[in-house]
Amino acid sequence: MLRAVLLFPALCLALLSASFGARAAMEIQVVGGAANQIAIAIVPFQPAPGQPTPALTDIIANDLDRSGQFRRLDPAGVQPPTLPSQIDYASWRGRGADAIVVGQVLPAAGGRFEVRFYLLDAVRRTQLAALSYTIAPGQWRATAHQIADVIHEKLTGIPGAFSSRIAYVQKQGSRYELRVADADGYNPRIVVRSAEPVISPRFSPDGKRLAYVSFEDRKPIVYVQSLADGSRRKVAAFKGSNSAPAWSPDGQRLAVVLTRDEASQIYLIDADGGNPVRLTRGGNLDTEPVFSPDGQTIYFTSDRGGSAQIYRMPVAGGDARRVTFTGGYNVSPALSRDGRFLAYISRDEGRFRVTLLELETGQVRVLTDTARDESPSFAPNGLAVLYATVVGNRGVLGTVTVDGRTRARLSESGVDAREPAWGP
Amino acid sequence: MNKILWPVLLVLTLSACSTTSDKPVAVESRTTQPTASTTPSTGTAGTTNAGVSGSALPAAPVVDPRKDPASPLYKRSVFFDFDKFDVKDEYRPMLEAHAGYLKANPNARVILQGNTDERGSREYNLALGQKRAEAVRRVLGVMGVSDAQMEAISFGEEKLRNTGTTEEAHAENRRTDIVYGDE
Structure with a gap:
């Protein structure tokens, strides 16, 4: 993209089509949190070979952090479940979890990926959302934002703004x-x-x-x-x-x-x-x-x-x-x-x-x-x-x-x- | 070269004509020369004898007074106090000079560019800069400049002359600049 910029040094103003990207090295720092945060465990999704970086769950976690509505529980030390049937509710509840997110990324035809995501109520042991997305690699971040929106709406009753x-x-x-x-x-x-x-x-x-x-x-x-x-x-x-x-x-x-x-x-x-x-x-x-x-x-x-x-x-x-x-x-x-x-x-x-x-x-x-x-x-x-x-x-x-x-x-x-x- | 010489020659010829009626030949030989429209700026050479025309030559290359540091037209900035939008009296002579120039040159146009310091909202500062531009426009209007010759606009805080954060820097940014359309 830098190359494209240098090609037009004489133009003081250039209208660029939507396909022109720009370099991103965005840093996000979050401080504070709401008074009554929802405790959520976001278990890293089972990855597919060659999937884009960063991991979907990293992007989702970042979104939820910025909202201040959630307190994330460290999922380390637990055998990561990828399906609702594998969840040890008692153990998550013991860590204080209100909600659990699990999922997996699977290779799909034509270089695409299928993302399966489940949101579970750790107290009632019920499923709040279960969605599948078949996406191109370019839709990676957008998919993470959509999942974060679903989590936000299901748990707070208010739609998320992560896809905006x-x-x-x-x-x-x-x-x-x-x-x-x-x-x-x-x-x-x-x-x-x-x-x-x-x-x-x-x-x-x-x-x-x-x-x-x-x-x-x-x-x-x-x-x-x-x-x-x-x-x-x-x-x-x-x-x-x-x-x-x-x-x-x-x-x-x-x-x-x-x-x-x-x-x-x-x-x-x-x-x-x-x-x-x-x-x-x-x-x-x-x-x-x-x-x-x-x-x-x-x-x-x-x-x-x-x-x-x-x-x-x-x-x-x-x-x-x-x-x-x-x-x-x-x-x-x-x-x-x-x-x-x-x-x-x-x-x-x-x-x-x-x-x-x-x-x-x-x-x-x-x-x-x-x-x-x-x-x-x-x-x-x-x-x-x-x-x-x-x-x-x-x-x-x-x-x-x-x-x-x-x-x-x-x-x-x-x-x-x-x-x-x-x-x- | 021709552009400079022909008017001079024409002036010489005309002045010769006005003072000596006994040499009609010289006049007739110049009747196909450019019209008098190029002559007014050097036309005062008139009453002297054709023989001393050397004194008329320096008048040909006219210095644009707007570019002459010695001219009040060279001054272009009106500075304002903090949160103030009235044109201070010290700028009247300079604005009189610009008004005089604009009235003498009806085709001349000026853009009055208002500016503010960087503190506060960009849009609010744009409107504050506009107030400073309008203040100068009103003064020039009272001095007789046609509205059609002036446009008051604002850069707000977008074109800081001094990017420092001292009071001196802020003061330098609180101003209206007079910019001519042909500049």
């Missing part, structure tokens, strides 16, 4: 790459490569398109790009600056910030760029719009009250109401998909941290202990927030669960990652 994807911008030297990767940061693919900054990527609700802001034309312009074929169009390129795209829940419209009439104001446009309708009025600064899950309300950041605060207003028009009250700088609103929580960045004594507001109760909780957090976005299942922060002078991505107890850091050595967005 994230978008982020990687800066290396003076090169910018907009990338889409698996939720654990692996399997990154380059969406856009540019010598100019790219910010604010946002997945369409169906995950098939990305809206983002590119400075390649010496000013900020909003693009929408298909992830399937790489085709793209300028959807907001009016006089002045164009930025901060947000998809409506039905994927038909975007809220954007334009400056064509006055200082930064929020407009609605069709997803193909037509019919701009101005939403906010007045000479103040309004930006960072996001839709509520029902599409009826826009949350946004404004300086209308003299400091940066988050407000909400009806999409149909009308008065804005202030949502954040504590502190002098609250920006970058993100809503959980159930509309219950608002995540945002709050400045307190010079530190910018991910903060969570339960909208109904007004309860506020600071989720991180870093100092330069930016760009929060919720996991599809609403249980965690993805954000950017700075560690050791370098931009890294992190996730934190909404209870604030489990944090994971996704980082690739030697590069600067920023502007993350969690997609479907």
Whole structure:
């Protein structure tokens, strides 16, 4: 892949098809865990000759660790069962197991593999899931994420978000790459490569398109790009600056910030760029719009009250109401998909941290202990927030669960990652 | 070479014409020369006698005042205080010079590029940078520059001039740059 990059040194911007990969050397560090974790024993699957690395159970374990919902029991010292009938329940129960995962990988025709996986309730000694996947080697990690999703949903009642994807911008030297990767940061693919900054990527609700802001034309312009074929169009390129795209829940419209009439104001446009309708009025600064899950309300950041605060207003028009009250700088609103929580960045004594507001109760909780957090976005299942922060002078991505107890850091050595967005 | 010489010759000829009516031959011999559109910049040579035209030559290679360090047009950056968006009085003379240039050159265009320091949200900073660009645009507008000649945009914190984290570095980044469309 590096070779492919070097072939086009003169191009300041190259649209690359989905088949272009990118090198991955992602490190994942997890700290903390939920108050009441489910004890789970993940027994290494019986391997097939020539299967990809790392082992499926390593990827699954990593996923479950990031969620903070599970405490993994060390399966060492036990004769590894591969089928439910081989499980010694009493022994696992004696180690405190609530659930057990076993499985096997078998060679299949055409270089494929069959993965058989079983999830068992160690207390009731019942089978919670039994699934078989016949996969190509390239579907290895995706299969592990699907199994982790099944485990998460069966044991917590809430779907996992391990098969979802994230978008982020990687800066290396003076090169910018907009990338889409698996939720654990692996399997990154380059969406856009540019010598100019790219910010604010946002997945369409169906995950098939990305809206983002590119400075390649010496000013900020909003693009929408298909992830399937790489085709793209300028959807907001009016006089002045164009930025901060947000998809409506039905994927038909975007809220954007334009400056064509006055200082930064929020407009609605069709997803193909037509019919701009101005939403906010007045000479103040309004930006960072996001839709509520029902599409009826826009949350946004404004300086209308003299400091940066988050407000909400009806999409149909009308008065804005202030949502954040504590502190002098609250920006970058993100809503959980159930509309219950608002995540945002709050400045307190010079530190910018991910903060969570339960909208109904007004309860506020600071989720991180870093100092330069930016760009929060919720996991599809609403249980965690993805954000950017700075560690050791370098931009890294992190996730934190909404209870604030489990944090994971996704980082690739030697590069600067920023502007993350969690997609479907 | 021809591009430089012909206008000069034409000026010589015209000035000769305006001061001496007793040598019509010289004028007639030049009637097929380029039109007067190339002459206004050297046209002040007029009243002197054709014989001393050597003084008109240096006027031909015009220095672009925007590139001349001695000209106020050479200055392009308006700096702002922390969390402030008003153009300080010290920048008025410089902005007057740019307004004068833009009014004298209706085809000239400027992009006003607002910038912020790196602290805080990128999108919010983009909007703050826009405020700084708009502030300069409004001042130039009051000075008589047409809106059609100006575009206020923002780079937010994306194009830091100084990547340091000191207050001096932040101050250097809080600014609006004036960039001409032909640059």
